[in-house]
Amino acid sequence: MLIDSTLREGAQMFGVYFSDAQRRDILSGLIRAGVDEVEIGWAGQDGLEDLLRHGRKEDPSERTRLTVWSPLRMLDLARLAAMGVRRIQFGVPVSDAHIEHRLGMDRAGLLLRLQNILRRAAELEMAFVGVGLEDVSRADRDFALQVVRVVEECGGRRIRLSDTVGLLTPLETAELVRWFADRTDLAIGFHGHDDFGMATANAITALASGAESVDVSVLGIGERAGIAALEEVAGHLNFRRGAGYDLKQCVCLARMVAEAAGVPMVRNKAMTGEDVFACETGLHLQALAKDPSLFEPFAPEKIGANRKLGLGGKTGKTAVRQAAHRQGITVPSHGIENLTCGVRLLSQTLARPLFEEELRALAMTADSAASSSESCHVP
CATH class of the missing domain: 3.20.20.70 (Aldolase class I)
Structure with missing residues (x-):
């Protein structure tokens, strides 16, 4: 009680x-x-x-x-x-x-x-x-x-x-x-x-x-x-x-x-934080795409929250490919490494995860980003 x-x-x-x-x-x-x-x-x-x-x-x-x-x-x-x-x-x-x-x-x-x-x-x-x-x-x-x-x-x-x-x-x-x-x-x-x-x-x-x-x-x-x-x-x-x-x-x-x-709502506070269902880590993003319960104790809808998936400096090729697919973006196999590299570099520059429109813009220029991949090893 x-x-x-x-x-x-x-x-x-x-x-x-x-x-x-x-x-x-x-x-x-x-x-x-x-x-x-x-x-x-x-x-x-x-x-x-x-x-x-x-x-x-x-x-x-x-x-x-x-x-x-x-x-x-x-x-x-x-x-x-x-x-x-x-x-x-x-x-x-x-x-x-x-x-x-x-x-x-x-x-x-x-x-x-x-x-x-x-x-x-x-x-x-x-x-x-x-x-x-x-x-x-x-x-x-x-x-x-x-x-x-x-x-x-x-x-x-x-x-x-x-x-x-x-x-x-x-x-x-x-x-x-x-x-x-x-x-x-x-x-x-x-x-x-x-x-x-x-x-x-x-x-x-x-x-x-x-x-x-x-x-x-x-x-x-x-x-x-x-x-x-x-x-x-x-x-x-x-x-x-x-x-x-x-x-x-x-x-x-x-x-x-x-x-x-006058109490601030801390973004990672249990149950109430706006980011408690947010993720940008590559391995976790892959797992969430297969089964959200692997890294979530309950569905966000239970508390009126929304899942927030982002791409950034912690994201790998598989997660980028999955995110592109969700948005209807077709990326050829030879371009996924350039796109992933572009995601990481832009995220690090902005010091935040990327929005969907930024991923679309990067996808359009993935082929021209080949030179950048020389300084960005993507596992």
Whole structure:
């Protein structure tokens, strides 16, 4: 199960300010993509009540569940209940550094506060209460387990294991998830940051190791290096596990969020980059012509992308001949080497692959390019 946090974690990215209209559009897109749950914001955030109404209007059946994040404060709980929030995810620091330096408390005080707030949430008849174990990757596990026991006793439904500064590797993530799964019947979620580029791998590993849900955001945006990317995790779950997320919608969301957040769309970024189905290497071009699955994990049409084949300095005679044939260009056998040489030289001069019209122009002058072949060995 995917919990998207673009509107909470993503909105905390440095310099990102979504307008109300953009927040509504993002939420609508997430609902259309079939995301299981959306963390729509945090307690005290402006416009939260309007966004909650918009989400319920877009999805009356509430197939996509809407959750709000909150710190452990009675006042925030009361305000969220008053505006009709029925699903709350509390953030609870469990490492001593966070408890002491951030909250100014000790372990006993934190447990008492958590107990009191969870009991109050039960009195308010909250439909769902989850508790995030913040900085659990640096916490004393025995104490973290004490927090879990309070959640169990007070009617909580889920714990979320948070790798707050992205320290874990996939192997460590698997061990952490299994450790808690062996000790509680609560649903387990995972929230991993990408400070060392591990977030997507850790999220997928968490799901394979017993976690029921993982947090993602569109393009992985969030604090610092962000978290796992929605489109990457959803793509993996679709193609490896038969999930049913709308990947075309995920890619559309990525473009929308990139523009709204001022985040560049990297051309070779997994799932969303414009060049992830581009090729100009000779051996790969030959293989793609025979069977695209030899060098593609799935068909580009699955995400609304197009295959882009180019000719350049890395291209051999066979690939040039195939490209000419696709365009209806007849090249005599004695001219293919000259044409290939011309393709390589022009590509190197322009420092890019060639367009179709440039190949046609070169084909017309292939015979006259014989002199060039002396400085261009074509295998």
